[in-house]
Amino acid sequence: MTKNINIAHGNGGEENNDLIRSIFYKHFENDILAKSEDAAVIENGKLAFTTDSFTVSPLFFPGGDIGKLAVCGTCNDLAMMGAKPKYLTCSVIIEEGFSSYELEKIVRSMKKELELNGAMVVSGDTKVVPKGSVDKLFINTTGIGEIEYGGISAHALKEGASILVSRDVGSHGAAIFAAREGIELETSLKTDCASLYPEVRALMDAGIDIAAMRDATRGGVAAVLNEWAKSSDVCIEIEEEKIPVQEEVKGICEMLGFEAVNLANEGTFVLAVAGSDKERALEVLQKTHTSSTIIGTVTDLHRGRVILNSSWGTKRFLDLPSGELLPRIC
Amino acid sequence: MPLELKNLYDDFRDGRTLKAYARIIADDAAKLDRSINIMEVCGGHTHSIMKFGLPQLMPDNINFIHGPGCPVCIMPKERIDHAYVLAMQQDVILVTLGDMIKVPGSRGSLQDARSRGADVRFVYSPMECIKIAEQNPQKKVVYFAIGFETTTPMTAVLLEQVIKKRIPNIFFHINHVTVPEVMKELIDSRDVHVDSYNNNIDAFLGPSHVSVISGAKIYEKFPKDYGRPVVVSGFEPVDVMQGIAMIVRQFVEKRSELEIQYKRAVTYDGNLNSQRLINTYFDKVSLFRWRGLGNVPESGLKLKNEFAQYDAEVLFKDVLPIAEIEDHKLCICGDILRGMAKPTECTIFGTACKPSSPVGSCMVSSEGACAAYYKYGNLIL
Numbered sequence: 001m002t003k004n005i006n007i008a009h010g011n012g013g014e015e016n017n018d019l020i021r022s023i024f025y026k027h028f029e030n031d032i033l034a035k036s037e038d039a040a041v042i043e044n045g046k047l048a049f050t051t052d053s054f055t056v057s058p059l060f061f062p063g064g065d066i067g068k069l070a071v072c073g074t075c076n077d078l079a080m081m082g083a084k085p086k087y088l089t090c091s092v093i094i095e096e097g098f099s100s101y102e103l104e105k106i107v108r109s110m111k112k113e114l115e116l117n118g119a120m121v122v123s124g125d126t127k128v129v130p131k132g133s134v135d136k137l138f139i140n141t142t143g144i145g146e147i148e149y150g151g152i153s154a155h156a157l158k159e160g161a162s163i164l165v166s167r168d169v170g171s172h173g174a175a176i177f178a179a180r181e182g183i184e185l186e187t188s189l190k191t192d193c194a195s196l197y198p199e200v201r202a203l204m205d206a207g208i209d210i211a212a213m214r215d216a217t218r219g220g221v222a223a224v225l226n227e228w229a230k231s232s233d234v235c236i237e238i239e240e241e242k243i244p245v246q247e248e249v250k251g252i253c254e255m256l257g258f259e260a261v262n263l264a265n266e267g268t269f270v271l272a273v274a275g276s277d278k279e280r281a282l283e284v285l286q287k288t289h290t291s292s293t294i295i296g297t298v299t300d301l302h303r304g305r306v307i308l309n310s311s312w313g314t315k316r317f318l319d320l321p322s323g324e325l326l327p328r329i330c
Numbered sequence: 331m332p333l334e335l336k337n338l339y340d341d342f343r344d345g346r347t348l349k350a351y352a353r354i355i356a357d358d359a360a361k362l363d364r365s366i367n368i369m370e371v372c373g374g375h376t377h378s379i380m381k382f383g384l385p386q387l388m389p390d391n392i393n394f395i396h397g398p399g400c401p402v403c404i405m406p407k408e409r410i411d412h413a414y415v416l417a418m419q420q421d422v423i424l425v426t427l428g429d430m431i432k433v434p435g436s437r438g439s440l441q442d443a444r445s446r447g448a449d450v451r452f453v454y455s456p457m458e459c460i461k462i463a464e465q466n467p468q469k470k471v472v473y474f475a476i477g478f479e480t481t482t483p484m485t486a487v488l489l490e491q492v493i494k495k496r497i498p499n500i501f502f503h504i505n506h507v508t509v510p511e512v513m514k515e516l517i518d519s520r521d522v523h524v525d526s527y528n529n530n531i532d533a534f535l536g537p538s539h540v541s542v543i544s545g546a547k548i549y550e551k552f553p554k555d556y557g558r559p560v561v562v563s564g565f566e567p568v569d570v571m572q573g574i575a576m577i578v579r580q581f582v583e584k585r586s587e588l589e590i591q592y593k594r595a596v597t598y599d600g601n602l603n604s605q606r607l608i609n610t611y612f613d614k615v616s617l618f619r620w621r622g623l624g625n626v627p628e629s630g631l632k633l634k635n636e637f638a639q640y641d642a643e644v645l646f647k648d649v650l651p652i653a654e655i656e657d658h659k660l661c662i663c664g665d666i667l668r669g670m671a672k673p674t675e676c677t678i679f680g681t682a683c684k685p686s687s688p689v690g691s692c693m694v695s696s697e698g699a700c701a702a703y704y705k706y707g708n709l710i711l
Binding site: 002004005006007008014015018241247250251254256257305310311312313314315316317319 | 334335336338339345346348349352380381382383384386387428432441442444445446454567686696704705706707
């Protein structure tokens with residue numbers, strides 16, 4: 001661990017893992033935490049429990065705002081464990097001088113998203129801090145969900161399983177990056193921010209044999225796949241050209257030197273299903289997003305690693321994203 | 331049909347075209363009774379070659395040597411310390427381009443400086459400095475300029491605007507370097523510290539974006555005076571494969587010439603306006619120290635004396651450190667950059683030296699050879 005914590009320690013990749021392991025896991029150590037799933041499974045597998053803080057800048061962006069994000073993020077973490085989101089807490093830290101009109105707008109969009117999930121906020125907290133102590137508004141939500149489909153885990157991937165993505169990847173990260181100060185890019189790109197429980201419900205209703213699900217937030221699809229490969233001690237082979245990426249996202253990646261699989265998503269998930277169920281799972285997912293695709297399989301070629309196969313016969317590692325996402329220079 | 335962004339890359343990544351070039355290269359290489367080591371000078375090429383797995387498409391007797399053309403990688407630690415010290419000044423906002431903020435000097439990286447309270451910003455275009463300077467009139471905005479011929483004109487345009495608009499609070503720390511000089515150095519050692527580079531470079535793949543500015547002419551001496559063919563090539567995998575095919579064909583036909591693969595944008599003369607701008611504001615420095623390679627004559631630029639009032643190295647002379655800082659003894663970046671070793675031959679590769687804690691120049695930016703090997707695992711797989 002470095003002496004000071006920097007932005008890269010919050011990237012959802014290598015440095016982030018290092019921070020969590022060397023400080024938090026060290027002191028909080030217990031069996032439930034050690035599983036490091038999207039949400040903790042508690043009460044003998046009956047409930048899923050998770051928390052998430054939201055600090056996005058700008059607060060409003062094409063396709064969503066920090067409020068929608070705060071509900072989607074926590075509800076999606078529950079849904080990814082096969083749980084129905086039920087109860088949430090909402091804790092806000094507000095910078096002195098923040099507009100109450102904007103705050104209400106944000107809370108209204110939280111309510112809309114809660115309804116979509118069939119969940120409610122049952123407890124909350126507000127703090128106002130002096131100007132400069134936070135950047136406008138930070139939100140934390142904690143959620144409890146009822147597990148409807150047990151056994152989903154990052155440790156449950158087996159050889160022969162198929163890997164799917166629920167839609168095209170990278171649009172949230174690309175949209176946020178384009179909306180940031182200092183990057184003068186005009187785009188009609190929208191974030192993918194959305195609640196995933198309805199899609200998960202549909203998969204469960206169709207009786208799909210699900211091994212693992214995870215929404216590809218910070219660190220993107222690359223982080224999810226790497227974590228699974230390590231947790232389950234398998235190799236995940238991905239056909240690179242199968243990964244669905246919108247043209248605009250591709251364009252932004254090309255200009256700035258990013259890879260779409262490293263960009264954050266807020267309404268896109270990766271799932272591992274039994275090989276025999278892959279076509280049926282695809283059919284279910286494509287009802288919501290036609291861009292949903294089967295992108296790879298679980299093998300034993302290089303355990304613990306993710307390999308990208310190109311259409312011209314070469315292979316390379318897809319590594320965990322490291323450092324801060326920064327544009328290339330030339 | 332209007333031209334879309336994807337037209338600029340989609341077809342240049344076509345699997346069938348790449349396989350076809352692989353066959354052409356293999357057929358021609360089979361006619362040679364020797365190996366050819368091709369140096370891709372530029373880090374962008376290294377990145378492309380590794381990302382698209384091109385070494386896996388090469389016959390045994392065609393090798394890549396990964397050159398020093400990554401502006402972040404070659405920045406010596408003492409100059410990164412300059413950036414760090416400038417950033418830590420109370421009244422300074424330090425502005426630079428992307429990757430630069432990750433690279434550690436002897437006191438830490440700009441990222442570290444930021445976590446210690448410094449105001450460090452990265453921009454996509456240097457022109458953003460004007461906005462930052464206008465919004466912060468009480469601060470000194472120091473643009474830490476880095477990059478090869480490709481980014482130099484942007485710095486020149488910024489300075490032109492600063493003068494024209496009489497913006498009082500933008501200053502420049504210039505670290506621009508030039509490609510042909512370091513290529514020359516690699517095959518024709520003149521550094522007193524090194525007897526002979528004993529390099530293994532047979533031909534060069536020249537970076538197209540440099541030649542968009544400076545023209546293909548800057549490489550003329552290499553095929554003519556040194557017998558090293560140069561093909562100025564684009565960065566997409568099909569561009570690189572075609573460039574390699576053109577180089578191998580030169581060896582088969584026993585030619586040593588300057589050729590342009592990237593005819594889409596490169597001419598012999600280049601962009602004369604940009605060259606004029608560069609010449610208006612910059613002079614060559616007699617020596618620029620490259621991390622991993624040492625002093626290279628006339629390979630860097632500085633502001634002309636008449637623009638000294640905009641020069642952060644002049645303005646902040648009293649606080650900037652001057653001692654040179656060497657890399658770790660176990661680091662073999664110098665040998666890698668000369669084509670005498672591969673990253674995997676380094677004892678600390680992937681162990682003590684990783685992208686998250688780089689020891690030497692080739693690991694510090696995603697465009698460095700070691701970082702590309704680590705990230706993509708070519709040849710390790």
